[in-house]
Amino acid sequence: MxxxxxxxxxxxxxxxxxxxxxxxxxxxxxxxxxxALLRLPGRAQRRLGVVEAMALDPRRRLVLIRRDGVEHLLLLGGTQDLHLEGPIPATGDGHQTFQTVLNETAAPPAPVPGPLS
CATH class of the missing domain: 1.20.5 (Single alpha-helices involved in coiled-coils or other helix-helix interfaces)
Incomplete structure (x- = not known):
């Protein structure tokens, strides 16, 4: 040896x-x-995916998911999870739709007319 x-x-x-x-x-x-190793040509496309996510604070985040070509905006965290808006037609890039929904969600509500005097 x-x-x-x-x-x-x-x-x-x-x-x-x-x-x-x-x-x-x-x-x-x-x-x-x-x-990437699992995404081989000829395999079926996924039906569910996260398009974009944004942290609002340490506990809550907004998540835009796409399901079967339709997007849904979710608020996750805090005391409960909320479905804020959907179905939103998917535009392809997703970013414009997400920004539009965020702007509409953040916009102040229309004033309620008061009693007539």
Whole structure:
């Protein structure tokens, strides 16, 4: 049995090479997403997805989801989750619709006419 310093050096280099491959593979999965491996051509499109999310404060966030080509605005967190608006027709880019809905939601309500004097 050969037990020289060259053998231990070779084993250490091979171990370093294998660990390097593992680290590079982990970095690639984190960088490009593991889901990219599952999205192969010819597979069915997903029916549900998050279009955009925005944190309002540490506990609440607005989330725009798309389901079957229709978008819904949800307020998540706090004491309960609310469905604020929907169905909203999807426009393709989603950003314009989200901004429009946010502007309409943030707009002050129309004044209620008071009693006639």
């Amino acid at each position: 050969v037990t020289s310093a060259a053998y231990y050096l070779y084993a250490a280099l091979m171990l370093g090479l294998v660990l390097g491959f593992i680290l590079v593979a982990g970095w690639l999965v984190r960088r490009f997403g593991g889901g």
